Amino acid sequence: MEKDGTSKAFLEKLGEDERRLVEKELKSGEIILSIAMGDLSEDGNFSKYLFIVTNKRLLKISREGGKQLELEIEKATRVVFNDYLGNSELILVVDGKEVPVARFSRDKISEFRHVAGVVNALLQYKDPKEIEFTLYLENNGKSRRSAIIWLMSYLKPHWYLVLSGLTLSIVITGLNLVPPSLLRTLIDQIATQKQEATLLNLTILLITIYALNTLLGILQNYSLSLLSQKLVYGMRRDLYSHVQELSMSFYDKMSTGRVISRITDDIGRVQWFLVWGIPSLIINILSIIGIGIIIFTMDYRLSLFALLPFPLIILGLPRFRSKARLVYHKAWRKWADVSSLLVDTIPGISVVKSFAREKGEVNRFTEKMNEVVKANLDITRLHLGFFPILGFVSSAGAAIVWYVGGLHVISGDISPGTLVAFVSYMWMFYGPIQTVTNLAEPLQQAITSGERILEILRIDPTVKDAPDAKDFEIMGDIKFENVTFGYEPFIPVLKNINLEIRKGEMVGIVGQSGSGKTTLTKLLLRFYDANEGKILIDGVDIRKIKLERLRKSIGIVAQDPFLFDNSVLFNITYGLEKVDLKKVIAAAKAANIHDTIMNLPLAYDSPVGERGSRLSGGEKQRVAIARAIILEPKILIMDEATSSVDTLAERQIQQALDNISKERTTIVIAHRLSTLQRSNKIVVMDKGRIVEIGTHEELLRQNGLYAKIYKAQFAEAEKQVAVA
Numbered sequence: 001m002e003k004d005g006t007s008k009a010f011l012e013k014l015g016e017d018e019r020r021l022v023e024k025e026l027k028s029g030e031i032i033l034s035i036a037m038g039d040l041s042e043d044g045n046f047s048k049y050l051f052i053v054t055n056k057r058l059l060k061i062s063r064e065g066g067k068q069l070e071l072e073i074e075k076a077t078r079v080v081f082n083d084y085l086g087n088s089e090l091i092l093v094v095d096g097k098e099v100p101v102a103r104f105s106r107d108k109i110s111e112f113r114h115v116a117g118v119v120n121a122l123l124q125y126k127d128p129k130e131i132e133f134t135l136y137l138e139n140n141g142k143s144r145r146s147a148i149i150w151l152m153s154y155l156k157p158h159w160y161l162v163l164s165g166l167t168l169s170i171v172i173t174g175l176n177l178v179p180p181s182l183l184r185t186l187i188d189q190i191a192t193q194k195q196e197a198t199l200l201n202l203t204i205l206l207i208t209i210y211a212l213n214t215l216l217g218i219l220q221n222y223s224l225s226l227l228s229q230k231l232v233y234g235m236r237r238d239l240y241s242h243v244q245e246l247s248m249s250f251y252d253k254m255s256t257g258r259v260i261s262r263i264t265d266d267i268g269r270v271q272w273f274l275v276w277g278i279p280s281l282i283i284n285i286l287s288i289i290g291i292g293i294i295i296f297t298m299d300y301r302l303s304l305f306a307l308l309p310f311p312l313i314i315l316g317l318p319r320f321r322s323k324a325r326l327v328y329h330k331a332w333r334k335w336a337d338v339s340s341l342l343v344d345t346i347p348g349i350s351v352v353k354s355f356a357r358e359k360g361e362v363n364r365f366t367e368k369m370n371e372v373v374k375a376n377l378d379i380t381r382l383h384l385g386f387f388p389i390l391g392f393v394s395s396a397g398a399a400i401v402w403y404v405g406g407l408h409v410i411s412g413d414i415s416p417g418t419l420v421a422f423v424s425y426m427w428m429f430y431g432p433i434q435t436v437t438n439l440a441e442p443l444q445q446a447i448t449s450g451e452r453i454l455e456i457l458r459i460d461p462t463v464k465d466a467p468d469a470k471d472f473e474i475m476g477d478i479k480f481e482n483v484t485f486g487y488e489p490f491i492p493v494l495k496n497i498n499l500e501i502r503k504g505e506m507v508g509i510v511g512q513s514g515s516g517k518t519t520l521t522k523l524l525l526r527f528y529d530a531n532e533g534k535i536l537i538d539g540v541d542i543r544k545i546k547l548e549r550l551r552k553s554i555g556i557v558a559q560d561p562f563l564f565d566n567s568v569l570f571n572i573t574y575g576l577e578k579v580d581l582k583k584v585i586a587a588a589k590a591a592n593i594h595d596t597i598m599n600l601p602l603a604y605d606s607p608v609g610e611r612g613s614r615l616s617g618g619e620k621q622r623v624a625i626a627r628a629i630i631l632e633p634k635i636l637i638m639d640e641a642t643s644s645v646d647t648l649a650e651r652q653i654q655q656a657l658d659n660i661s662k663e664r665t666t667i668v669i670a671h672r673l674s675t676l677q678r679s680n681k682i683v684v685m686d687k688g689r690i691v692e693i694g695t696h697e698e699l700l701r702q703n704g705l706y707a708k709i710y711k712a713q714f715a716e717a718e719k720q721v722a723v724a
Contacts, residue, residue, distance in 0.1 A: 011023070011032070017063075018050060018063065021050065021061050021063075022035070022050060022052060022061065025052075025059055025061060025067060026054070027056070027057075029056075030054040030055060030056055030057070031054060031055045032052060032053070032054055033053045033054060033055060033118045033122075034052070034053040034114050034115045034118040034119075035050060035051070035052050035053075035111075035115075036050075036051045036102075036104075036108065036111035036112045036114070036115045037049075037050060037051075037108065037111065038050070038051055038060075038102050038103070038104045038108060038112070039104055039105050039107070039108055040087055040103040040104050040105055041103065042100055042103050044087070044103065047062075048062070048063035048064075049061060049062050049063060049068060049102075050063065051090075051101075051102050051112070051115060053073075053115055053118050053119055053122075055073075055122075056072065056073060057070060057071065057072055057073060058070070058071045058072075058073065058076075058092070058101065058119070060101065060102065069101055071092065071094070071099075071101070073119070073122055073123070075094055075095075076092045076093065076094050076119070076123060077093050077094070077096075077123065078092070078093040078123065079091070079092055079093075079116050079119045079120050079123065080092075080093065080098065081112070081113065081116045087103060087104065087105050087106065088103070088104060088105075088106065088108075088109055088112065089102065089103045089104075090102040090103075090104075090112055090115065090116055092119075102115075148447060148450065150450060150454055150457075151270060151273075151274060151446065151450050154231050154234055154235060154274065155231075155274060155278075157234075158227055158230055158231070161223050161224075161226060161227040161230070162227065162279075164219075164223045165220055165223045165224045165227060165279055166279055166282060166283075168216050168219055168220035168223065169220060169279050169280075169282075169283045170283065170286065171216055172213055172216050172217060172220065173283050173286065173287050173290075174290075175209050175212060175213050175216075176213070176428070177287075177290065177291065177294070177425075177428070178205075178209055179206060179209065179424075180421045180424035180425050180428065181421060182202050182205065182206060224275050224276065224279065225275075227275050228271055228272075228275040228276075231271055231274055231275060232267060232268070232271045235267045235270065235271070235453075236263055236267055238457075239262065239263055239267065239453060239456065239457065240263060242456065242457055243259055243263075243456065245461055245464075246456075246459060246461050247461045247462040247463040247464075247527070247528070248463075248522070248527040248528060249462050249463075249487070249528060250459060250461075250462075252487060256340065258336045258339070258340060259456070260339055261335065261336040261339050262452055262453055262456055265335070265449075266449035266450075266452050266453050267449070267453065269442070269445045269446055269449040270446050270449050270450055270453065272442065272446070273442050273443060273445070273446035274446070277439055277442050277443065277446065280435060280439060281436060281439050281443075283432075284431075284432035284433075284435045284436050284439075285432070285436065287428070287429075287431075287432040288429065288432045288433060288436070291425055291428050291429040291432070292429065294425055295422060295425050295426060295429060298421070298422050298425070299405075299408075299414060299422060301404070301408075302401050302404060302405055302408075302422055302426075305400045305401050305404060320382065320386045323382055324379075324382060324444040327375070327378045327379050327382055328379065328444055328445055328448045330375050330378070331372070331375035331376055331378070331379055334368070334371045334372045334374075334375045335372055335375075337368050337371070338365070338368045338369060338372060341364060341365060341368055345361050345365075387437070387438070391434070401422070401423060401426055402423065405419040405422060405423070406419070462528075462529065463526050463527070463528065463529055463547070464547070465546055465547055466543055466544055468544065469543075469544055469545060469546045469547075470540060470544055470545055470546065471545075471546040471549045472538075472540075472545075472549070474537055474538060474545075474549065474550070474553040474634045474635070475503050475538050475634060476503040476504065476537075476538070476634040476635050476664065476665035477501070477502055477503045477536075477537065477538050477539070477665075478499075478500070478501040478524065478535070478536070478537055478635070478665060479499070479500045479501070479535070479536040479537075479539075480497045480498055480499040480500075480520075480533070480535050481498060481533050481534050481535070481536065482496055482497070482498060482532065482533035482534075483496070483497040483498075483523065483530045483532065483533035483534070483535060484496055484497070484530065484531050484532040484533055485519065485523055485528065485530045485531050485532075486531060487528070492531070492688060493516050493519050493688050494516045494519055494520065494523070494530075494688045494689075495687075495688045495689050496533075496689065497516075497520065497533070497689070497690060498690070499683060499690060499693075501665060501667070502665075503634075503665055504663055504664065504665060505665055505666070505680040505681070506666040506668065506678065506679045506680050507665075507666070507667050507668070507679055507680060507681055507682070507683060508668050508669075508670060508676030508679035508681070508682040508683065509667060509668070509669045509670075509682075509683045509685065510669075510670065510671070510673065510676065510682060510683070510684055510685070510706065510709065511684060511685035511686055511705075512686065514687075515685040515686050515687060515688065516685055516687075516688045516689075517639075517669045517685055518639055518640075518669065520685075521556065521637045521639060521667065521669070523535060524542070524554065524635075524637070524667075525550070525551060525554055525556065525637075526542055526543075526547060526550060526551070529543065537550070537635075552575065552631055552633070553633055553634050553635060554633055554634075554635045554636075554637065555628030555629055555631065555633035555635070555636045555637065556628060556636075556637040556638075556639065557621065557624045557625050557628050557636075557637070557638050557639065558624070558639050558640075559639055559640035561612070561620055561621060561623070561624030562611060562612075563608050563611060563612030563615070563620055563623060563624070564608075565607070565608070565609060565610045565611070566607065566608065567602075567604065567605050567606060567607055567608070568597055568600070568603075568604050568605070568606050568608055568623060569584065569604040569605060571608060571612075571623055571627060572584055572587060572588065572604075572623060572626045572627050572630060573627075573630065574627055575627065575630065575631045576630060576631070583630055584604070584626075584630065587626040587627075587629050587630040588626045590625075590626070590629055591622045591623070591625040591626035591629065592622055593619065593622035593623055593625070593626055596619055596622070608620075608623070633664070634664060634665060635664065635665045635666075635667070636664050636665070636666045636667070637666075637667045637669075638666070638667070638668045638669065638670075639669045640669055640670060640671065673696075673706075673709065673710050673713055676696065677696045679695075679696070680695070681693060681694060681695055682694065682695065682696060682699055682706065684699065684704070684705050684706045686705055691704065691705055692704050692705060692706055
């Protein structure tokens with residue numbers, strides 16, 4: 001237990017009472033892999049408990065004490081995560097039977113999803129030892145060392161700027177050491193011997209030193225600023241490039257605000273420390289050594305009093321750093337929550353105003369900012385417990401040096417000039433010590449930020465090209481074979497899907513919300529890979545097709561298409577490497593949007609606004625259709641493309657669809673069955689399964705789910721006509 005950093009990391013997050021309960025139950029050799037805090041009993045009553053996953057067992061411990069569940073991992077075969085109205089439940093399959101092990105409210109769902117994921121990994125995907133080893137390394141400083149090594153790697157290509165900056169800093173520091181020595185000469189020789197010529201020479205020498213310092217300071221600042229810009233450019237480019245390559249599963253788990261925080265705030269902290277912090281650290285350490293030699297040479301007795309702050313630094317700084325890592329991580333997580341809130345509410349301001357939620361959003365923002373303030377106050381309290389004491393000890397040491405030095409001057413052991421010079425050097429000695437100590441904060445910030453950046457850079461895309469991936473002209477035959485998929489492997493969304501779509505067919509997909517229609521198209525685009533089974537295009541597993549080729553061969557128009565805050569032309573040609581105006585106009589005409597664009601103030605150069613806010617819903621859809629077809633895809637997906645537009649816009653979109661669906665494999669997802677009646681076949685989905693397949697007439701004759709949906713819509717339409 002003493003050597004297990006992973007368990008310690010989890011235990012540190014618990015209160016004192018909970019920690020004792022868990023430690024009491026742990027056996028020798030057990031490593032904690034996940035802990036969740038539950039709040040409901042199996043019969044739905046309020047009950048607090050701890051649910052612990054170790055490398056060997058599952059434990060459920062009441063907060064009041066007492067073991068409610070103990071199960072060896074190897075006895076379970078599968079984990080099931082069930083969502084209910086207002087609460088959820090974790091179930092394990094043991095000996096073929098489902099055993100409920102934990103019930104909890106929606107507030108606890110993220111904690112138990114992590115528990116379920118770890119258990120699932122233990123049962124199916126990873127060797128328990130691998131999980132233990134990974135977590136052990138992450139919690140025992142490997143990430144910190146890797147972050148430092150990674151940060152330093154960005155300095156290597158710009159070594160000449162680093163070298164010039166350090167050289168200039170050393171020279172400037174050396175020049176700064178000269179004036180106190182000249183001050184001793186001024187007091188001991190010029191003031192007593194009245195040497196005017198020597199005074200003039202000293203004055204000229206001081207002016208020369210200050211002039212050189214100014215000139216070298218300009219050169220130093222320019223070289224370090226140039227280095228700063230090159231570093232931040234390289235870091236942000238690499239991180240942005242990496243997040244672009246990550247799979248959709250990454251964005252499902254990490255909010256946009258947190259990603260933006262990594263690219264902006266964290267890289268800014270890292271940049272400052274690499275460019276200004278490291279040179280300052282090196283220069284100040286060299287200054288401490290150099291000035292230390294000087295003051296020991298001048299008077300070793302006084303030097304002993306000058307070293308009074310050192311024990312505090314040696315004992316207090318490591319403890320400060322260990323606590324600082326935790327409080328900085330917490331503070332930046334809270335700030336990332338604020339960023340996420342802003343990313344949600346500012347673009348969605350129309351929704352906020354529509355529901356008169358301005359005050360509610362202000363309250364949400366206030367709550368988040370209160371958490372930020374509390375986290376920042378934790379940092380302040382940490383600083384106040386260390387730095388003021390260090391400042392006091394330094395000042396007390398200086399006062400003692402003045403007193404002891406004054407006694408030596410009175411007794412004639414040292415000259416007044418020597419004492420004044422010694423005190424000047426001593427303050428110069430304390431200055432670098434204070435600076436090095438103060439650098440502990442930005443150093444910790446930089447390392448923590450580096451860890452946060454590296455956390456993303458270490459994530460590999462779950463969907464990527466196979467080594468033997470093929471690049472060929474896709475024709476459009478599609479086949480799903482026994483496909484099962486869940487965004488969480490233990491919560492399937494699609495179950496045993498078998499479907500064949502031939503080249504050139506138009507296939508409609510219908511079903512109630514949550515039946516898995518859109519998920520089917522996400523798998524086809526390889527936003528995710530199926531957990532079981534495979535998807536074939538032209539007889540080739542899509543995991544063996546180059547991703548760029550696959551996605552450029554599939555055009556998609558979503559229910560709420562995303563348009564960039566740019567011109568109409570930019571949005572239509574987004575998928576093209578070179579703009580061909582003839583192709584643009586042809587695509588716009590096929591999408592039935594060309595005439596509308598020409599009536600805009602700047603035609604194709606007209607801005608569409610943020611997310612297409614200057615266009616109507618139907619216009620946005622048709623621009624998205626033009627964008628989808630300009631690459632001439634062999635497969636076209638229309639995902640609820642007409643669900644949010646009026647009848648006239650729907651007719652225009654339907655005409656566009658008729659124009660472009662010829663000689664293409666077209667998949668149309670729709671709630672309005674009128675748009676699917678010309679389909680070659682219609683696929684009906686329910687609860688992640690395909691329950692019916694056939695033409696419109698065939699499905700009506702079967703009198704199944706499709707017929708029920710159709711009759712409901714038809715009855716509604718008749719009612720509207722009657723009312724009219």
